[in-house]
Amino acid sequence: MKLLLFISLLLAAIPVLGQKGCFRAIQNGQEVKVICVGIPVFFEDCSPDQSTRYTTFYDPGPKAFDPKNYDESKLVSRGADGRFQYTYTNPGKYIITQIINRGGGQSTTIEPMEFEVVATPVPAFTVQACASRSVQLTIAETGYDRYDIDYGDNTVVQGVSAGEQPRYTYQGTASSYTIRVSGRYTGSTCESSSTNTVTLLPTPPTPVITQLEVLREAIDGEIVFTLERLQPGYRYVLERRTTATGNFETIYTSTQLTQTTWTDFRMGNVDTRQPIQFRIRPADDCGNQLTIFSEPVTSLVLGVQPGNELANLRWSGIGAAMQRYQVYRDGNQLIELNGNTTTYTDPNLTCGQNYCYRVTGALNNGLSRTLSAARCIRATSTTTPPAGYLYSTYDLDNQVQLQLTLPNGQTAQQVRYQRSIDGAPFADLSVGTQTAQTDLLQPLNPVCYRASYTNLCERSAPLSNTTCPVYLIALPQENSPLITLGWTGYVGFPDGVSQYTLELLNADNRVISSIPVSGNTFQERNPSDELQQLRYRIRATSGNGSTHSFSNIVMIEQPVQVHIPNAFTPNGDGLNDVLEVKGRFIKSFSIKVYSHMGQVVFTSEDRNTSWDGTYQGKPMPAGAYAYEVNIVSNSGETKQRIGTITLLR
Incomplete structure (x- = not known):
């Protein structure tokens, strides 16, 4: 009822803009010029002529109040507690208007005032552990006018602006701290805070380059390192110099490490044709490079020159003295030398053989090892190689097999075989690369052989011994x-x-x-x-x-042997009672016996079956009988025997 009365009076009264209207915004018990979203704000009248007869309302905005065009439902009236309360939900610029109707047709006072309504987001910040028990914060822009930092050790820094990266060094002994950042607005009680827990970085130990190996010696060469005694949480900086007194320069900075040892750390595109000295040092993510240096380690540059069945090695490095060197050939250690020696001659090489050398050095009291790139040569020689030994034999196919045995350490690039048949002068049989040779000698005759070879250095050996297989x-x-x-x-x-x-x-x-x-x-x-x-x-x-x-x-x-008797007497006396065929080397045979009438009276293909002079169980009469014997020998030869045999009774 009062609101309707007020509205009607408001329309009838003459608004007076500037007649000593006054109000304050109170939030969290304090007068504010900036109002927080989500927290009740109270509007208090501070006009000089306050009276209980007056009717007061507030328009919360955001636009300026228009007496001729407004939504009465949005006006803030006095609550049951006698206070004017309103809660904003959206940030922005608001014109809050106090409206006082003095009643009785008197004037109406309209008092506008601009306020900013702000949100209270959780402050966003990151914290980075740095060297020397320090930390560095980065506060993201979240709209607050200032930030207060509580470092968790009773130290509070106020008035920090967004985007700043303040650093702080702890004096205590704890290994971790919880940091709270609070965001605030000027002229407001609005604030919000967030926390992060940081673990401080320990002081790193002195790092060690335990191994430096040159993989490839070239203008764009490659080196592989093994690094130890690293502290997780730090980056590591690789530095180099090319003279013993020059300044080190940074060539690589790692990301933050999580391990204490780094194997197979490769650096490419490095000119490894000259020795380089390297060292490493830790650095934090706050831009600090610590003065904790490893002992420097030099790369080794190896040169190898072939001589007459020997190799001359010379190598060089930079700076720190070596305790010892080791020379390797084809992966096997040849010799260990003191740290002052930088040359070595490898004697007694075999002509034409390939040899690969490496030199390793131990330094920093044996904690570090450096390896040169492999350098390979082909051995040369001007020495005439010794003669080979030639062996000959016939194989089971009646072919002559020759085998030339070379002296130790020799390899044949070319082998020449010569042959003499039945005392004739020697002539070339073949020229090739094999130390084994087959001679398809036809026809077979007494024969002798000899051979010579050319080694990999193109030096020709004298003729071998003469060998003559048994004929x-x-x-x-x-x-x-x-x-x-x-x-x-x-x-x-x-x-x-x-x-x-x-x-x-x-x-x-x-x-x-x-x-x-x-x-x-x-x-x-x-x-x-x-x-x-x-x-x-x-x-x-x-x-x-x-x-x-x-x-x-x-x-x-051997010839087939066949024996056929010319007579037999089947009288049972045990002597020549049957006709049987005997012989040697007979594989198969057949026999047929004919009567004088041409009738076959006996046939057999079994040597163990003989004729007893009967036909169909009846004795045949005495007389002459013809026979036909066909034989196949063990070697496949066929023979036929035709003749007569006399049956006697």
Whole structure:
């Protein structure tokens, strides 16, 4: 009812702008010029002519009050406690207007005043642990006019602006602290705070470069480091210099580390053709580089020059004295030298061989190790290489196999084989790269060989020894069951031949008998009854018994032997009672017996089946009978025998 009365009077009264209207904004018990969002604000009348007869209202804005156009529901009236209370929900610029109706048709006072309504977000800040028990804060812009920092050790710093990065050093002994940042507005009680807990960085130990290895020596070379005694939470700065008295320069700064050891830390695009001295130092994320330096470690630059079957090594570094050097060849240590020695000669290299060298140095009382890049050379020589040793033998296919054994340390770039057949002058057999050679000698004859080689330094060796494999022949013996063999002696064993052995081989090349022989001939008086094909060879044994050479294989085929009687007497006296075929080396046979009328009276393909003079169980009459015998020998030869046999009774 009062509000309606007031509104009607307000429309009837003449507004007086500037008639001593006055009010204050009270928040959290204090007068404020800046009002906080979400916290009740009270409007208090401070006009000089206050009276209980007056009716007072407040327009909370945000725009200026218009007496002719306003929303009466938004006006703030006196509450039950007699106070004018309002809570803002959105920040911004507001014109708050006091409206006083003095009643009785008197004037109405309208008193506007501009206020800023602000939010109270949680302050955002980061804290970075720095060296020497210090921290650095970075406060993000969240709209407050100023910030207060409570460092958690009873130290409070006030009036810090957003964007500042204040630093603070703790004097206590605790390892971690909780920091509170409060944001405030000027002329307001509005504030908010947030906290972060920081763990202080310990003082780092002196770092160590335990290994420096040059992987590649070039203008854009590469080095790999192993770093130890690192302190997590710090960055590490790698510095270098190229003279022992020059200033170090920074070439790399790591990110913050989490480990105490860093292996396989690689630096590329480094000119490693000259020695470089390196050191490392810790740095924090606050921009501080600590004066805690590792002992410097130098890279090594190695030079290798080939000589006559030797290599001359020379290396250099920078600065700190070495305790010792170690020289490696192909991964194996050759020698350890004192720290004052920077040259070494590696003798007795093999011509044409590739050798790779590295030098390592120990320094800083053995805590650090530096490795040069590998340098490789090909050994050279002007020395004539020694002759090789040539061995010869026939194989089971009657081909001559040659093997050239090179002296220790020699490698053949080219091998030349020469051959002399039956005493003729030597002529080239082949030129190649292999130390093994096969000669498809046809026809077989007495033959000798020799060889020479050119090594990797293109130096030619003298001719090898001459080697002549044993040549075996079977001497013809007319109308004699004896087998006579003859052979040439083996030439080539350094210690001569201690024994010749005649070996008999079966069809599978298995030795079935062996006989020591002497001289150059042998007569076989009792040839095998089981083998139609006799395969002989001579085995020559070296003087010390360790090596054998074989002759060619000579094959002698024994003739098939067939015996058919000319008569038999089937009278039961046990003598010549049946007709049977006997012989040697018969694989298969067949027999047919015919009567004088041409009738087949007996047939068989079994050598164990004989004819007893009967036909269909009845004795045949005495007389002459024809026969036909067909034979296949063990070697596949076929024979046929046709004749007559007399049956006697």
